[in-house]
Amino acid sequence: MALLSISSSRLYGLLVACGLAWTALVAYVVHDFGFIWYIALTDGIVSSILLAAACWLINNNLRYYQPGKGSYINLLMWCLSLAGICTAGCRWIIPYLSISTVYMHFLSQSLTIRFFTDFLAIGWMAMISMLWYSQQDHKQTEKRKSEAEKLARDAELYNLRQQLQPHFLFNSLNSINALIGFKPDEARKMIHQLSDFLRGTLKKDDQLLVPLNDELQHLNLYLDIEKVRFGHRLDTEISCDKHCGEGLLPSMLLQPIVENAIKFGLYDTTEKVTVSIRGEIEGNNLVIMVQNPYDPQTSRPKGTGFGLRGVQRRLYLLFARNDLMETHQNDNIFTTIIKIPQL
Amino acid sequence: MKSALVIDDEPLARMVVLEYLQAFKDQIEVMQECNDGFEGLKAIHQYQPDLIFLDVQMPKINGFEMLELVENQPSVIFTTAFDEYAIKAFEAHAVDYLLKPFSKDRFNKAVEKYLAQVPAPKQNKQTEELLEAVSQSPAQHERIVVKTGTKVKIIPVSDVIYLQADDDYVSVFTQEGSYLKNKTMNFFEQTLDSRYFVRVHRSYMVAIQQITRIDPYEKDSHLAILKSGAKIPVSKTGYVKLKQVLGI
Numbered sequence: 001m002a003l004l005s006i007s008s009s010r011l012y013g014l015l016v017a018c019g020l021a022w023t024a025l026v027a028y029v030v031h032d033f034g035f036i037w038y039i040a041l042t043d044g045i046v047s048s049i050l051l052a053a054a055c056w057l058i059n060n061n062l063r064y065y066q067p068g069k070g071s072y073i074n075l076l077m078w079c080l081s082l083a084g085i086c087t088a089g090c091r092w093i094i095p096y097l098s099i100s101t102v103y104m105h106f107l108s109q110s111l112t113i114r115f116f117t118d119f120l121a122i123g124w125m126a127m128i129s130m131l132w133y134s135q136q137d138h139k140q141t142e143k144r145k146s147e148a149e150k151l152a153r154d155a156e157l158y159n160l161r162q163q164l165q166p167h168f169l170f171n172s173l174n175s176i177n178a179l180i181g182f183k184p185d186e187a188r189k190m191i192h193q194l195s196d197f198l199r200g201t202l203k204k205d206d207q208l209l210v211p212l213n214d215e216l217q218h219l220n221l222y223l224d225i226e227k228v229r230f231g232h233r234l235d236t237e238i239s240c241d242k243h244c245g246e247g248l249l250p251s252m253l254l255q256p257i258v259e260n261a262i263k264f265g266l267y268d269t270t271e272k273v274t275v276s277i278r279g280e281i282e283g284n285n286l287v288i289m290v291q292n293p294y295d296p297q298t299s300r301p302k303g304t305g306f307g308l309r310g311v312q313r314r315l316y317l318l319f320a321r322n323d324l325m326e327t328h329q330n331d332n333i334f335t336t337i338i339k340i341p342q343l
Numbered sequence: 344m345k346s347a348l349v350i351d352d353e354p355l356a357r358m359v360v361l362e363y364l365q366a367f368k369d370q371i372e373v374m375q376e377c378n379d380g381f382e383g384l385k386a387i388h389q390y391q392p393d394l395i396f397l398d399v400q401m402p403k404i405n406g407f408e409m410l411e412l413v414e415n416q417p418s419v420i421f422t423t424a425f426d427e428y429a430i431k432a433f434e435a436h437a438v439d440y441l442l443k444p445f446s447k448d449r450f451n452k453a454v455e456k457y458l459a460q461v462p463a464p465k466q467n468k469q470t471e472e473l474l475e476a477v478s479q480s481p482a483q484h485e486r487i488v489v490k491t492g493t494k495v496k497i498i499p500v501s502d503v504i505y506l507q508a509d510d511d512y513v514s515v516f517t518q519e520g521s522y523l524k525n526k527t528m529n530f531f532e533q534t535l536d537s538r539y540f541v542r543v544h545r546s547y548m549v550a551i552q553q554i555t556r557i558d559p560y561e562k563d564s565h566l567a568i569l570k571s572g573a574k575i576p577v578s579k580t581g582y583v584k585l586k587q588v589l590g591i
Contacts, residue, residue, distance in 0.1 A: 170424035174443035178355035181362050229353050267402045270379050
């Protein structure tokens with residue numbers, strides 16, 4: 001496998017070196033049989049060039065065409081015929097360059113062994129090329145796949161964040177519309193709150209970890225707006241000491257949880273509703289608990305709503321853990337607890 | 344002089360309607376403002392208003408569910424912020440509706456349209472059709488709202504054991520008893536999740552999780568025995584459907 005991880009220019013250098021060594025080897029062997037160096041070298045060079053051409057051919061062939069599982073037999077045929085051509089080439093070309101009856105005799109007698117060594121060399125080349133190119137292919141697929149995954153993840157995070165509800169926006173605008181008539185100052189204030197909130201949502205980078213204090217500040221804008229709409233029914237309690245205010249969490253993570261709490265709190269009961277948010281540092285985790293009343297008779301928090309599923313998914317994508325969020329329902333209180341590991 | 348109610352869970356939203364209504368104070372008198380569907384029902388019962396301004400999204404029971412429970416339906420102008428199902432239904436069934444935030448001009452148009460129309464019994468039918476159309480929205484599939492006497496009962500669909508046709512009504516059977524709902528069997532067959540409810544007979548629909556046994560009965564028919572002990576007739580076609588859903 002070490003061979004497969006080297007760069008292609010080094011691989012080609014290696015192959016050229018192999019070709020030179022092959023020429024030297026053939027020349028030496030032929031010389032060893034008692035022929036003069038001129039004949040031996042001619043033989044070595046010609047047979048090596050032919051072999052190199054065959055290797056180049058098979059390599060090139062495999063670059064553009066990877067044989068399927070069933071077509072290895074084709075590859076074998078290719079190797080055999082290329083070896084045959086090389087051998088035949090030696091048989092017909094070398095005699096033109098060095099005329100010697102003894103050598104001619106030697107040449108025709110060595111054809112079988114030449115054929116088989118050529119076949120082995122070409123086969124070896126075919127194998128190397130196949131491994132090389134399939135490895136190359138594999139690498140590219142892998143790269144594409146990881147890029148696609150990254151894109152999908154980014155898109156998913158983006159979508160999870162973009163679930164700002166149009167319902168909320170239109171109702172807020174409607175409240176402003178009402179306030180303009182008789183409390184223009186409050187209307188103005190609400191416009192500022194709403195724009196600060198929207199700007200905050202747009203600006204935030206999902207990947208970023210922000211201190212809980214910042215997140216709570218942003219959340220307060222949202223809660224203030226909801227209080228203008230439902231002031232007569234909505235109360236909020238936020239507790240978070242100085243220490244845990246510095247704890248880090250992914251930005252906009254709390255938003256859907258609190259939205260969910262408000263939705264179930266306000267839409268499933270007709271009484272006054274208190275939504276509480278409590279932060280604590282526990283060991284190495286920032287633990288945040290959000291509670292809201294709900295009515296088990298009418299509501300349907302089937303496990304987790306969509307907003308909460310999104311939170312869980314985000315925590316999983318960011319921390320690769322599935323145990324960072326839990327929900328409990330008892331005594332008409334719905335509790336969501338999230339843990340954020342502090343790195 | 345027409346009487347009217349404003350039903351919305353946001354005080355500021357009600358205020359807008361009241362403010363805009365000032366222009367019509369010689370023609371329309373607001374009897375009461377209501378904070379939710381329950382108050383709305385009570386007030387409708389009490390005042391029998393000619394017109395109501397009704398928000399769709401409200402706590403516990405939404406505007407449509409509330410309307411289902413009203414017997415002599417008044418004319419309705421819906422007000423809603425955003426609800427794709429509702430808007431689709433409004434567009435198909437020409438009851439007027441206002442999308443929040445709405446302008447004074449738009450509001451005036453809606454009210455003038457109401458004032459101009461000849462009091463027609465047609466309105467009731469329109470509202471009924473609207474409610475049928477709205478029932479396609481997913482929120483309506485999870486609970487059934489019924490009225491027992493003066494009380495409103497919200498039945499989560501998961502509590503329903505079976506449904507039985509009863510003249511023009513359908514009886515909804517739960518652990519706690521049965522409730523009449525003025526809808527047809529076909530309506531429930533369309534709206535309830537077909538993975539959990541099967542119309543096993545012309546007059547019966549069963550929650551399949553409640554079935555403990557299916558016994559052969561007379562020729563071509565079966566009896567489904569439920570956990571509660573109830574025995575529900577299963578017709579030939581009902582048996583085929585049941586087998587399909589249960590995967591046997």
